[in-house]
Amino acid sequence: MNQTKHLPPEADLDLLNSFIRDVPDFPKPGIVFKDITPLCADAKAFRHFIELMATHYKPLAPDLIVAVDARGFVFGGPLAYELGTGVVLVRKKGKLPADTIQAEYDLEYGSATLEMHLNAIKPGQKVVIIDDLLATGGTVEATINLCRQQGAEILGCAFLVELGFLHGREKLGDLPIFCPITVE
Amino acid sequence: MNQTKHLPPEADLDLLNSFIRDVPDFPKPGIVFKDITPLCADAKAFRHFIELMATHYKPLAPDLIVAVDARGFVFGGPLAYELGTGVVLVRKKGKLPADTIQAEYDLEYGSATLEMHLNAIKPGQKVVIIDDLLATGGTVEATINLCRQQGAEILGCAFLVELGFLHGREKLGDLPIFCPITVE
Numbered sequence: 275m276n277q278t279k280h281l282p283p284e285a286d287l288d289l290l291n292s293f294i295r296d297v298p299d300f301p302k303p304g305i306v307f308k309d310i311t312p313l314c315a316d317a318k319a320f321r322h323f324i325e326l327m328a329t330h331y332k333p334l335a336p337d338l339i340v341a342v343d344a345r346g347f348v349f350g351g352p353l354a355y356e357l358g359t360g361v362v363l364v365r366k367k368g369k370l371p372a373d374t375i376q377a378e379y380d381l382e383y384g385s386a387t388l389e390m391h392l393n394a395i396k397p398g399q400k401v402v403i404i405d406d407l408l409a410t411g412g413t414v415e416a417t418i419n420l421c422r423q424q425g426a427e428i429l430g431c432a433f434l435v436e437l438g439f440l441h442g443r444e445k446l447g448d449l450p451i452f453c454p455i456t457v458e
Numbered sequence: 459m460n461q462t463k464h465l466p467p468e469a470d471l472d473l474l475n476s477f478i479r480d481v482p483d484f485p486k487p488g489i490v491f492k493d494i495t496p497l498c499a500d501a502k503a504f505r506h507f508i509e510l511m512a513t514h515y516k517p518l519a520p521d522l523i524v525a526v527d528a529r530g531f532v533f534g535g536p537l538a539y540e541l542g543t544g545v546v547l548v549r550k551k552g553k554l555p556a557d558t559i560q561a562e563y564d565l566e567y568g569s570a571t572l573e574m575h576l577n578a579i580k581p582g583q584k585v586v587i588i589d590d591l592l593a594t595g596g597t598v599e600a601t602i603n604l605c606r607q608q609g610a611e612i613l614g615c616a617f618l619v620e621l622g623f624l625h626g627r628e629k630l631g632d633l634p635i636f637c638p639i640t641v642e
Contacts, residue, residue: 309556
């Protein structure tokens with residue numbers, strides 16, 4: 275694993291790395307899944323990741339955190355709490371009860387749809403998007419689309435782990451990425 | 459809506475109630491869905507709910523927060539962060555990558571399965587279970603089952619909203635419930 279530039283000096287990447295578990299052959303043979311649940315379960319590592327993000331984004335003064343279903347919720351909730359903002363939920367199709375806007379993204383075979391409640395973001399509000407993992411970038415690209423449909427100003431996208439070999443960051447254009455751990 | 463006893467004097471139930479939205483006919487005709495996403499999106503109401511829970515549970519010194527897929531993650535993450543614990547994820551079947559334990563629960567037609575990673579809780583660890591809503595109690599009953607399979611000591615269960623008319627609390631036995639909003 276490699277480290278992203280621009281991390282603060284207090285970043286303890288060994289701590290974070292030590293709680294990310296490789297699970298071979300999930301969700302199918304040949305894939306090595308990066309399991310972030312041990313990091314969530316460790317008080318020190320969990321807090322460290324949230325504090326790193328909060329330190330990074332606090333000077334940018336976001337109005338809202340936009341968290342992606344479902345592991346993004348675990349990190350987006352505390353980031354919003356620490357920064358004193360609310361958190362908007364981006365969910366898989368059919369989960370949000372009120373009127374929604376939609377964005378599709380490509381899967382290996384076919385496509386899927388993400389939703390956000392209509393008017394969840396006011397035009398001009400500054401948001402940070404958060405998910406646990408940047409892989410092919412399909413879900414974050416759809417989330418960016420949803421934010422822009424509502425007129426949001428996207429300050430950046432945060433992840434715990436980036437799978438660099440999948441080149442997902444190419445889908446983010448010029449948006450800044452905060453991600454302490456990159457798997458090359 | 460009614461209030462649960464034993465809430466601290468600083469509890470502002472009007473604030474919390476004002477950000478819970480009734481969505482008629484979701485997920486199907488005749489059901490009035492209690493949508494908690496506006497509360498998540500409001501910085502003040504979101505923080506207030508987390509602080510109420512943290513104030514309540516801090517003296518009990520939980521070792522871990524157990525959060526239920528998926529809206530439970532949004533509240534479980536910040537509660538764990540504020541209390542200085544980790545958070546264990548309970549997920550729908552097939553989402554957790556490593557070895558799991560399972561518990562079934564009844565749906566209106568048929569049943570569903572919740573999972574927790576094997577050894578996510580060590581025997582004797584004190585946990586608080588959190589989800590957004592207590593309805594029929596099926597998911598929390600399964601979550602209690604998962605925690606007990608791992609030998610956890612369950613300090614209590616927290617929700618934002620209880621649908622009292624569904625009598626879900628009968629499934630919790632003697633476990634203490636923390637829930638600021640009850641819909642009778």
